[in-house]
Amino acid sequence: MVSATSRKGRSGSGRAQAVESPSAAVVDDAPTVVAEPQPEPLAPNQTNEATESSSAIGNGPAVPLDIYPSSGLEVDTMAEADLKENGFRSTRRTKLICTIGPSSCSAEQLENLAIGGMNVARLNMCHGTHEWHRQVIRNVKKLNKEKGFSMAVMMDTEGSEVHMGDLGGPGKAEDGDMWTFTVRNSKADKTIQVNYDGFVDDVMVGDEIVVDGGMVRFMIEERNGPDVVARCIDPGLLLPRANLTFWRQGNLIRERNSMLPTISSKDWLDIDFGIAEGVDFIAVSFVKTPDVLKHLRSYIESRARDRKINVIAKIESRDSLKNLEDIITVSDGAMVARGDLGAQVPLEQVPSIQKDVVHLCRSLNKPVIVASQLLESMIEYPTPTRAEVADISEAVRQRADALMLSGESAVGRYPEKALGVLRTVSQRIERWCREEKHHETLRLPELSTILNERISEQICNSAAQMANRLEADAIFVYTRRGKMASLLSRNRPDCPIFAFTDNPSIRQRLNLYWGLIPFRLSFSEDMEINLQRTFALLLKRGMMKSGEVVIVVSDITQVNEADLRQSIQIRKLPSLESLS
Ligand SMILES: Nc1ncnc2c1ncn2[C@@H]1O[C@H](COP(=O)(O)OP(=O)(O)OP(=O)(O)O)[C@@H](O)[C@H]1O
Numbered sequence: 166m167v168s169a170t171s172r173k174g175r176s177g178s179g180r181a182q183a184v185e186s187p188s189a190a191v192v193d194d195a196p197t198v199v200a201e202p203q204p205e206p207l208a209p210n211q212t213n214e215a216t217e218s219s220s221a222i223g224n225g226p227a228v229p230l231d232i233y234p235s236s237g238l239e240v241d242t243m244a245e246a247d248l249k250e251n252g253f254r255s256t257r258r259t260k261l262i263c264t265i266g267p268s269s270c271s272a273e274q275l276e277n278l279a280i281g282g283m284n285v286a287r288l289n290m291c292h293g294t295h296e297w298h299r300q301v302i303r304n305v306k307k308l309n310k311e312k313g314f315s316m317a318v319m320m321d322t323e324g325s326e327v328h329m330g331d332l333g334g335p336g337k338a339e340d341g342d343m344w345t346f347t348v349r350n351s352k353a354d355k356t357i358q359v360n361y362d363g364f365v366d367d368v369m370v371g372d373e374i375v376v377d378g379g380m381v382r383f384m385i386e387e388r389n390g391p392d393v394v395a396r397c398i399d400p401g402l403l404l405p406r407a408n409l410t411f412w413r414q415g416n417l418i419r420e421r422n423s424m425l426p427t428i429s430s431k432d433w434l435d436i437d438f439g440i441a442e443g444v445d446f447i448a449v450s451f452v453k454t455p456d457v458l459k460h461l462r463s464y465i466e467s468r469a470r471d472r473k474i475n476v477i478a479k480i481e482s483r484d485s486l487k488n489l490e491d492i493i494t495v496s497d498g499a500m501v502a503r504g505d506l507g508a509q510v511p512l513e514q515v516p517s518i519q520k521d522v523v524h525l526c527r528s529l530n531k532p533v534i535v536a537s538q539l540l541e542s543m544i545e546y547p548t549p550t551r552a553e554v555a556d557i558s559e560a561v562r563q564r565a566d567a568l569m570l571s572g573e574s575a576v577g578r579y580p581e582k583a584l585g586v587l588r589t590v591s592q593r594i595e596r597w598c599r600e601e602k603h604h605e606t607l608r609l610p611e612l613s614t615i616l617n618e619r620i621s622e623q624i625c626n627s628a629a630q631m632a633n634r635l636e637a638d639a640i641f642v643y644t645r646r647g648k649m650a651s652l653l654s655r656n657r658p659d660c661p662i663f664a665f666t667d668n669p670s671i672r673q674r675l676n677l678y679w680g681l682i683p684f685r686l687s688f689s690e691d692m693e694i695n696l697q698r699t700f701a702l703l704l705k706r707g708m709m710k711s712g713e714v715v716i717v718v719s720d721i722t723q724v725n726e727a728d729l730r731q732s733i734q735i736r737k738l739p740s741l742e743s744l745s
Pocket residue numbers: 174175176177178179180181264265266267289291292293321450504505537570571572573575576
């Protein structure tokens with residue numbers, strides 16, 4: 166068993182730094198159709214194949230600066246036209262999330278990540294002040310508004326994790342050194358403050374204290390009131406706020422925070438902050454039961470009436486594994502948080518848990534994120550290890566919705582390069598899977614027993630199947646709440662899915678789903694008008710060509726349950742002249 170000997174992966178110890186304050190925004194008229202800028206721009210004479218073969222892992226793409234739509238759909242620069250003409254069939258299906266930290270928080274760094282393909286910016290509330298997080302969120306929103314991106318923001322709660330205090334910088338524990346762990350407020354030498362009062366009662370002489378899942382280990386020699394004295398048996402770096410687990414004879418003795426609330430009082434303040442700042446996702450750390458997610462959801466509904474926030478269940482504790490299906494069912498998505506998970510279960514179990522969670526999420530129609538240590542070595546080095554590339558490939562082959570960078574983008578030396586690796590590897594493996602059918606096939610059970618929902622489901626399953634058989638160029642879905650878009654994504658079709666919605670908040674949240682390219686479009690009640698308009702806009706912007714075949718489904722004409730109007734259309738894009 167490899168338990169608790171692994172690192173959780175806190176290789177950085179950077180502190181939050183000031184973010185540039187946004188200057189006054191000059192915003193153009195809202196465009197009718199806003200496509201997320203595709204992050205794989207090509208030079209005008211490049212073909213897609215040429216780009217793939219010339220883009221070495223780790224090299225960021227060469228980005229023409231005029232790819233941004235400056236005034237809606239009429240932007241028609243050579244670069245943009247070329248990008249869309251050559252690029253859309255091989256668009257990346259796997260979505261990318263970057264944790265933002267000192268290495269990535271300035272407006273310029275965020276813009277570079279946006280260009281590099283970041284779909285979601287993650288903020289870990291374990292670190293930084295509200296003021297710091299506010300600046301990051303505002304910078305992301307400003308980029309979206311001014312430059313046509315549609316990055317979503319995910320807030321990740323601290324949760325009641327047991328962690329050490331701040332030693333005032335990284336400390337080093339040497340072999341055989343005696344250290345005091347205490348619940349007192351102490352700054353004494355070789356003394357570590359523990360944030361969980363109950364820990365002194367939980368442990369016994371002979372137990373082990375494991376820092377960050379194995380970065381450093383101590384053996385307890387003495388208990389003394391509020392203090393526990395322990396000898397270092399595995400030396401290493403003690404990073405600020407590193408997490409702590411307690412082990413007895415190879416077993417986790419106190420499933421970390423099992424007695425503590427999943428959402429602490431500090432978390433509720435952070436959640437209020439997230440609601441006020443308009444985040445798109447809240448990821449809940451150390452979820453143990455479905456109830457906590459239900460509670461959070463009703464809280465969000467009462468506080469953020471006009472804007473929905475999706476709740477993501479982080480699977481990172483033994484408790485979450487016990488209630489996996491119930492937790493995922495009530496969530497809006499899940500994250501396989503391999504860092505903490507690997508500190509709570511034997512490491513050799515993490516890959517199979519990952520696969521199970523990814524498959525379960527897809528069968529329940531919830532987006533799933535694979536997180537932690539995907540490119541750990543790139544915190545310090547500009548190229549990945551072969552093993553890291555293989556790990557990413559496996560997650561892509563499992564067809565997870567999203568991959569996430571943690572320390573690599575938050576405190577690492579090469580955030581853009583790490584993102585570049587995620588992007589190139591995902592694209593390459595996706596193409597290989599498509600061309601040679603190397604992906605895992607999965608039987609998708611029926612989700613609903615309600616007739617109208619069953620119909621939507623069947624329409625999407627059939628549309629995806631038709632698209633594959635007919636080798637359609639794209640699937641179009643017109644959706645108000647995103648439901649049909651998610652059902653199409655669940656099928657993982659061979660062609661990209663263009664999801665048109667009139668709701669900007671839905672558009673942001675669709676960012677997390679595999680294979681969806683979200684667009685904002687104002688809808689007409691008449692589907693034919695919507696279609697003609699979309700065709701014209703896409704043709705004009707050079708995103709599609711006349712003669713390309715699309716499969717069209719929609720849920721926007723459905724007014725109520727009695728009025729059932731569902732169909733699948735197969736359309737060929739007309740010429741632009743015939744539309745005007
Ligand atoms: N806002 C921030 N300010 C400073 N450092 C940060 C910030 N966000 C992340 N970091 C650093 O990046 C490292 C990795 O980040 P991340 O937030 O993914 O940690 P994690 O331990 O995997 O997540 P979690 O705490 O949710 O388990 C952290 O150890 C921390 O040092």
